[in-house]
Amino acid sequence: MIADLLEALKNEGIDMAWQDFANCRGADPDLFFPERGASTRQAKSICRECTVREECLEFAIESSEKFGIWGAMSERERRKIRRERQIAVRRRKAG
Numbered sequence: 001m002i003a004d005l006l007e008a009l010k011n012e013g014i015d016m017a018w019q020d021f022a023n024c025r026g027a028d029p030d031l032f033f034p035e036r037g038a039s040t041r042q043a044k045s046i047c048r049e050c051t052v053r054e055e056c057l058e059f060a061i062e063s064s065e066k067f068g069i070w071g072a073m074s075e076r077e078r079r080k081i082r083r084e085r086q087i088a089v090r091r092r093k094a095g
């Protein structure tokens, strides 16, 4: 599933060169898109060994990816990062 999504984005002309180095290539997609309440441990373990983890995580945060494990983080963890960034931007603007 993640490979399909990445391929679709590549076809849209979005730079996804980092995906060529994804450690999840060939892994079971269900690990990265688990049912609610299922373990994410195995997917995160694969991500932690991935050389493009930062690029993957940044992509998922920037595109507000709603589902799956990206860059070793769940949607909830990514949402927390987005919120923290928004707060930091607001504080900078407030001076």
Ligand code: SF4
Residues within 6 Å of the ligand: 019, 021, 022, 023, 024, 025, 032, 046, 047, 048, 050, 051, 052, 053, 054, 056, 057, 069, 070, 071, 072
């Ligand atoms: S960080 Fe995880 S989901 Fe992202 S490319 Fe690497 S292995 Fe795949």
